[in-house]
Amino acid sequence: MSIKVKLLSPKTPWLAKKTFPSYVWDIPNQEKVIYLTFDDGPTPDITNKVVEILAAYQAKATFFCIGKNIAENPRLYRQLLDEGHAIGNHTYNHLKGWKFKTSTYLSDIQKTEELLDPARPKNSLKLFRPPYGKLKPSQGKSLQKLGYKIVMWDVLAIDWDASVSKEQVLQNIISNAESGSIVVLHDSKKAGDNMLYALPKALTYFSKKGYRFEKIKF
Numbered sequence: 001m002s003i004k005v006k007l008l009s010p011k012t013p014w015l016a017k018k019t020f021p022s023y024v025w026d027i028p029n030q031e032k033v034i035y036l037t038f039d040d041g042p043t044p045d046i047t048n049k050v051v052e053i054l055a056a057y058q059a060k061a062t063f064f065c066i067g068k069n070i071a072e073n074p075r076l077y078r079q080l081l082d083e084g085h086a087i088g089n090h091t092y093n094h095l096k097g098w099k100f101k102t103s104t105y106l107s108d109i110q111k112t113e114e115l116l117d118p119a120r121p122k123n124s125l126k127l128f129r130p131p132y133g134k135l136k137p138s139q140g141k142s143l144q145k146l147g148y149k150i151v152m153w154d155v156l157a158i159d160w161d162a163s164v165s166k167e168q169v170l171q172n173i174i175s176n177a178e179s180g181s182i183v184v185l186h187d188s189k190k191a192g193d194n195m196l197y198a199l200p201k202a203l204t205y206f207s208k209k210g211y212r213f214e215k216i217k218f
Contacts (some may be wrong), residue, residue, distance in 0.1 A: 010172035022144065024216075026154040035180075036061040037153070038124040039090055039129065041187035042069050042076035049196055050187050051083055057203040059213035061085050063187070064129040064151075067092030067112030067130045075116075086215035088127030088151060089113060105139050106146075114139050125218060127151050151216060154181040157198060159191040166197035173177030173202045182216070 017025045027035060036054075036149060041047040054061055063080050064195045065087060070077045080087060092111040100130075109128065128148040130139075140150055159169045177183050185195045203213065 008183070010158060011176045012154050012156070016152075019034075020152075023140070023152050024182070025152045026180045026182050027216065028177065032179050032209070033122055033214050034177055034206060034211050035182045035216050036076065036185065036213050037064060037129070037151070037182060037216070038062070038185050038187040039064045039080070040069070040094070040133075042073045042080065042193075043188050043192075044073060044076065045217075046064045046189060046196070047073075047076050047187045048079065048198065049209045051079055051085075053196075053200050053203070054085075054213070055083065057207060057213065059203060061213065061217040062088055062127065062151075062216045064088040064090040064127070065112070065116075066090050066094050067108075067115050068094075070115045070183065084215075086125075086127065087116060088129055088216075089148070090129055091131055094131045096132050097130050097139050102136065102138045102142055106142055109143070117213075123169070125149060125216075127216060130203065147218065153184040155183040157183065157185045157195070158196040159198065160186050160188065164194065166194045169194045170198040170201050173198060174205050177202075177206070179211070 024122050038050060038061060042065060063085055065077065089109055089112050092108045095105060095108050097105050105141060126148045128143055129151050133152060143150060155173060157169050157172050173183060185199065
């Protein structure tokens with residue numbers, strides 16, 4: 001059995017949250033806080049623009065980085081840390097967990113962890129998001145034993161899909177996000193145009209309503 005969230009649904013079905021209650025789907029609060037997350041970076045000409053946009057709104061976010069991209073873009077990765085954003089592990093090679101043995105999957109994650117550790121503060125929270133939102137229960141249990149918080153999502157922007165307009169990406173966010181929502185965007189070339197259109201507009205929309213944007217912390 002593996003997690004199979006319906007990716008084209010902007011709002012995560014309640015059944016997924018109920019089926020895997022030990023994973024983090026949202027962070028309920030009464031303070032009008034939304035948690036923006038970015039998968040698949042760091043990516044040149046994309047991630048740096050995201051950082052600039054977030055800074056303009058005094059917003060913090062959580063970046064689930066691919067290890068290979070960290071290795072290829074160490075300065076971009078360092079920029080994320082210097083700006084005070086949180087970092088999560090997104091495997092080294094963007095693996096679909098259900099296609100790999102648990103040992104292989106964990107080894108790929110550890111390869112990324114070795115890149116994260118030298119730059120991260122000691123005893124910092126270990127966050128993990130499975131690529132495609134899919135991993136075997138055995139993989140999830142093993143990661144939790146290793147001290148990871150497995151972070152899923154409450155709202156999916158669907159910014160990577162070329163068949164989805166940039167206006168719809170924005171609507172996916174503003175129509176579904178609420179206080180406590182974990183929102184997924186992608187700082188990748190594939191999603192870049194849609195995401196960079198929707199991000200500042202979503203920040204403006206929610207800021208006017210009194211919301212803050214914070215990195216994930218427990």
